[in-house]
Amino acid sequence: MLPIALDPTVLRIGLCGSGDGLGRRQAALLEGGVEPLPVGPDGSLTGLNILFVAGVEAPVALALAKRAREQGVLVNVEDVPELCDFHMPAIVRRGDLTFTVSTNGKAPGLARILREWLDRAFGTEWQQRVEQVASVRAQCRKQGLAPHEVSNRTRAFVQQNGWLA
Numbered sequence: 001m002l003p004i005a006l007d008p009t010v011l012r013i014g015l016c017g018s019g020d021g022l023g024r025r026q027a028a029l030l031e032g033g034v035e036p037l038p039v040g041p042d043g044s045l046t047g048l049n050i051l052f053v054a055g056v057e058a059p060v061a062l063a064l065a066k067r068a069r070e071q072g073v074l075v076n077v078e079d080v081p082e083l084c085d086f087h088m089p090a091i092v093r094r095g096d097l098t099f100t101v102s103t104n105g106k107a108p109g110l111a112r113i114l115r116e117w118l119d120r121a122f123g124t125e126w127q128q129r130v131e132q133v134a135s136v137r138a139q140c141r142k143q144g145l146a147p148h149e150v151s152n153r154t155r156a157f158v159q160q161n162g163w164l165a
Contacts, residue, residue: 001102001104003089003100003102005098006050008032008033008034008035009033011049011050012037012047012048012049012050013029013034013036013037013048013049013050013051013052014036014037014038014039014043014045014048014050014051014052014073015029015036015037015038015039015051015052015053015054016038016039016040016041016043016051016052016053016054016056016064017052017053017054017055017056017078018055018056019055020055021054021055021056021078022054022055024054024078025052025054025055025078028088028091029052031091031093032091032093036052039051041056041060041063041064045067045068045071045073046071048068048071048073049073049074050073050074050075050076051064051068051073051074051075051076052075052076052078053065053075053076053077053078053083054077054078055078058080061077061080061083062083064077065077065083065084069085074086076088081105087102087104087105089101089102089111090102090108090111090112090114090115091115092115092118092119092122094122094123094124094126094127094130095126095127095130095131096127096130096134097122097126097127097129097130099115099118099122101114101115101118129161129163132157133154133157133158136153136154136157137150137154140153140154
């Protein structure tokens with residue numbers, strides 16, 4: 001598995017689905033800053049980079065996954081790993097701070113438990129902490145410090161504040 005974070009402002013992301021599956025996937029995408037393009041079961045995939053499929057019957061999901069792959073579109077079919085080019089990790093967001101947990105699909109229950117733990121361990125105060133660290137980083141860069149020194153100062157700032165004690 002190759003974990004990456006994608007910038008949704010430079011990608012065209014489609015969503016095909018119905019019912020609760022569609023609602024869950026749409027909510028997760030919107031939370032990540034993605035406004036997915038609606039795609040019907042027989043709709044065009046032209047120009048898409050990624051297609052999410054949720055809440056559709058197995059034959060429809062299979063046909064969509066096949067078409068997507070033929071057109072070079074990465075596809076994720078909710079709860080059908082064999083039709084997925086990638087999977088969605090468990091996510092905790094605190095502003096610009098994002099934690100993800102994945103077991104490569106082998107133990108989704110464990111990923112959920114760890115996500116719940118992270119959710120409790122890292123409260124909303126971390127949104128402001130990210131901004132504080134970003135400010136320290138900007139000051140260091142303005143001073144022309146080398147990347148390793150910026151990293152050292154960031155570590156020292158976090159330790160001085162006792163955030164991960």
